[in-house]
Each structure stands twice: as C-alpha cells, then as structure tokens.
Amino acid sequence: MVEPAETPADTRPRVGIVMGSDSDWPVMKAAAEALEEFDIAFEADVVSAHRMPEEMIGYGKEAAGRGLQVIIAGAGGAAHLPGMLASVTPLPVIGVPVPLKYLDGMDSLLSIVQMPAGVPVAAVAVGNARNAGLLAVRILAATDPGLQDRMTAFQAALRDTAHEKGKAVRE
Numbered sequence: 570m571v572e573p574a575e576t577p578a579d580t581r582p583r584v585g586i587v588m589g590s591d592s593d594w595p596v597m598k599a600a601a602e603a604l605e606e607f608d609i610a611f612e613a614d615v616v617s618a619h620r621m622p623e624e625m626i627g628y629g630k631e632a633a634g635r636g637l638q639v640i641i642a643g644a645g646g647a648a649h650l651p652g653m654l655a656s657v658t659p660l661p662v663i664g665v666p667v668p669l670k671y672l673d674g675m676d677s678l679l680s681i682v683q684m685p686a687g688v689p690v691a692a693v694a695v696g697n698a699r700n701a702g703l704l705a706v707r708i709l710a711a712t713d714p715g716l717q718d719r720m721t722a723f724q725a726a727l728r729d730t731a732h733e734k735g736k737a738v739r740e
C-alpha cells in the first residue's frame with residue numbers, strides 16, 4: 570500500500586486567519602495578502618465565538634498542535650474571538666477590530682484590546698488587517714533569519730517610498 574505523501578513542511582500553514590463571519594473577509598483578506606507577499610503558508614476560515622463556540626474553542630486548543638505559530642483573529646461588534654482564542658492557546662494572537670455599520674469600530678477595538686492581565690492579545694488599528702499580517706511575519710522572522718532579511722528589505726522599500734514622496738513635497 571502506498572502511504573499518502575506528507576504535506577511538505579514549507580506548505581503547512583504557519584498562520585491561522587480566522588474571523589467571526591464571512592462578512593469580515595473583505596477586511597481580513599489584507600492579512601492574507603501580506604502573508605502571501607512573504608510566501609508564508611496560512612489557512613483562513615470563519616470561526617465564530619458566538620455562533621459556534623465549541624468549534625472556536627476546539628480551533629484554539631488544537632492550533633499549536635497542528636503546527637500553527639501565530640493566529641490572526643478578526644471580528645466586529647462584540648469582538649470576543651481574539652480574546653477567547655488567546656485564553657485557550659499558547660500561541661500569539663493578533664486581533665483585528667473589524668468596523669461595522671455603527672460606532673466606527675470602536676466597539677470592536679475595545680472588545681479586543683481590553684484584555685485582563687495574563688491573557689494578551691496584540692491588537693492592530695481598526696480595519697488594519699494588513700498590519701496584522703505584517704506583524705505575524707515579524708513574529709515568525711524572529712527565529713527565521715531569511716525572513717528577517719526580507720522584512721528588513723521591505724522596511725527599506727517603505728523608507729525609499731517615503732523619501733520619494735517627500736521629494737515631491739519639497740520641490
């Protein structure tokens with residue numbers, strides 16, 4: 570019998586992107602795009618803290634064992650997903666406050682950032698899923714010199730672009 574081939578280590582997801590609803594995806598896909606820019610394998614799914622709590626806890630409990638190294642969790646309104654995941658996983662959790670129709674995302678931001686001592690969630694700005702992706706890259710780069718070199722090059726490109734734009738202002 571032929572054994573099924575194992576998934577090659579570099580194609581196994583290292584980052585899990587989860588969100589409370591598919592309606593969060595237009596915001597959250599920017600995290601996926603940032604990871605793609607750095608060739609980081611990731612998975613993305615809807616895991617609602619309120620509509621599927623058992624599955625949500627299961628996802629958090631199993632994430633590290635499945636090989637994930639960082640979780641990016643986005644939610645809007647009563648945005649409990651990042652904090653609840655952080656309560657059941659030892660992995661770093663990055664929360665993305667998704668802005669909804671009312672309150673400009675302030676409710677999402679405060680729900681995510683006001684965690685009790687001992688259970689940290691790294692929150693990015695309202696709607697800024699790109700920064701969540703880039704922060705995940707930096708976390709992974711701490712133990713990956715090649716990835717760190719790419720992040721350094723990315724930062725140099727940001728600096729060059731800012732210089733270039735400044736030139737247009739100065740002239």
Ligand code: RP5
Nearest residue numbers: 589590592593644645646667
């Ligand atoms: C939150 O409720 C989700 O993260 C989403 O931001 C919000 C609205 O969800 P839908 O009603 O659009 O599914 O749990």
